[in-house]
Amino acid sequence: MMALFALPARAAPPQRIVSLNVCTDQILVGLVSKARIAAVTHLAADPTISAAPEKFAELSASHGSAEDVLARDPDLIIASAYSTPATVDLLTRLGRRVVVVPFPENIAGVRAAIMQIAVAAEADDAGAQLIADFDARVARVRARPLPSEQRPTALVYQVNNYVAGRGTLIDEALEIAGFRNGGAALRHVASGQTNLESILAAPPDVLVLATRPDTYKTVVGDNLRHPALSRLMQHLPSLVLPWPLWLCGTQHIATAIEQLSDARQALPTQSIPKR
Numbered sequence: 001m002m003a004l005f006a007l008p009a010r011a012a013p014p015q016r017i018v019s020l021n022v023c024t025d026q027i028l029v030g031l032v033s034k035a036r037i038a039a040v041t042h043l044a045a046d047p048t049i050s051a052a053p054e055k056f057a058e059l060s061a062s063h064g065s066a067e068d069v070l071a072r073d074p075d076l077i078i079a080s081a082y083s084t085p086a087t088v089d090l091l092t093r094l095g096r097r098v099v100v101v102p103f104p105e106n107i108a109g110v111r112a113a114i115m116q117i118a119v120a121a122e123a124d125d126a127g128a129q130l131i132a133d134f135d136a137r138v139a140r141v142r143a144r145p146l147p148s149e150q151r152p153t154a155l156v157y158q159v160n161n162y163v164a165g166r167g168t169l170i171d172e173a174l175e176i177a178g179f180r181n182g183g184a185a186l187r188h189v190a191s192g193q194t195n196l197e198s199i200l201a202a203p204p205d206v207l208v209l210a211t212r213p214d215t216y217k218t219v220v221g222d223n224l225r226h227p228a229l230s231r232l233m234q235h236l237p238s239l240v241l242p243w244p245l246w247l248c249g250t251q252h253i254a255t256a257i258e259q260l261s262d263a264r265q266a267l268p269t270q271s272i273p274k275r
Contacts, residue, residue, distance in 0.1 A: 013122035014076035014097075020064050020087070021080035022049055023248030024101055027114055028078060029055050030130055030251060031123040038072040048215065051244040051252035066090045078117055104249025106172050107138065113249055130251055137254040138176060141261045146178045152205035152267060154260070155182035158243070159211060160220045161193045170246045173253060177260035179206065200228055206263065207236055210243040239263050 016038040019025045025044040028037065029052075042063055043049050044056040062068045066087045069077060077098045079088050092098050099120040104110045111131050118127020154174050156164040163183040164170045168191055171181045182204030186194045213224040223229070245256040 014074075014120075016072060016074045017076045017078065017121060018062065018069050018072055018074040019044075019078045020062075020069070020083045021078070021101075022046075023103070023250060024078045024080050024113075024117060025056065026051055026248060026250045026252065027101075027117050028121070029059075031114075031118050031126045032121050034059060036121070038074050039069070047244070048211075049244055049247065051242075051248070051250065051255070070094070070096075076120060078120065105167065105169055107169075107176075107253070110134070110169070110249045110251065110253060114251065134251045134254050138257060141176055141257050144178075144261060144265065147265060147267070151178060151180045152264070153182035154179035154206040154208050155186075155199065155204035156208045156210065156241070157199070157224075158209075159216050159224060161195060161223045162191055162210075163194050164191045166190070169249050169253060170256070173246060173257045173260060176257050178264040179260065182206075196223055196226055196229060200232060203232060203236055205237070206267065207233060207238040208260075208263075209238065209240045212240055237263075237267060 013036075015036050017028065017032065017036055018039045019028050019037070019041060022041050022043040025040040029040070037059055039060045039062040040056055042061040044059070044061065045053045047053045050056065060072070062072070064084065064087060069087070069091060074096065077091055077096055079098055079100045081100065081103050083100070088098055088100065099116065101113050101116055102109070104113045111134070114131050114134070115127050118124055118130070156170055156174070163186050164181065165186065166181065166184045171184070174181045183191075185202070186198055209224060211221070211224070213221065215221065239259070241256055241259055245252045245259075
């Protein structure tokens, strides 16, 4: 008689997932049910940072200390490259399963981050669907005919005189939407500070603010309230592209690309200088 052997039981997917970064928060909540999320960061419900704060209202919030995380007895911890190294190291040494997600610097990186979290959470189908929806939205923008062959310059300007330079996620978003990154001449690599005088001396065709001038009341936002910038914006096309949409490399960058594309389509052709 043939002996029957029982197959080993398959471990259940993680049911107590803790996210240690506001960026991984936003991907995770799009992949698994809230019942499987033990905690997200305390920033997840902050509308000045989070692209979809309403999705986190009912979730437990953590400040990310090892003690706080361990108290929730997680079976999966999602961290980012910017998570506190000491915390990640301690949790790993204590035998907890920690997955560290690199910060996406381009569209391909966004796809990779989504799938990495989906695989770790055993939500492969949800990850594939989220990526398919994301790709479809980006593809629709790419397929939109531009009003002219000229690509206007768009400068992404933030509080504390930060501009987005080359090799950043928002740099690629501008290109997809039909712009040239005006910050490339000011910051040849990545993002960093510039001075308002440089912008006034060679203004872009379009000014893109990361926040409204009155969002931050402290000194870090004074550059957006400067009278010289206000005068420039009186005759320069501008828009506010909410920072939470592109602060993180998540599926929400698709919304930023769509808004940039709408602004490009609305730009009068005669206002774009030939270069």
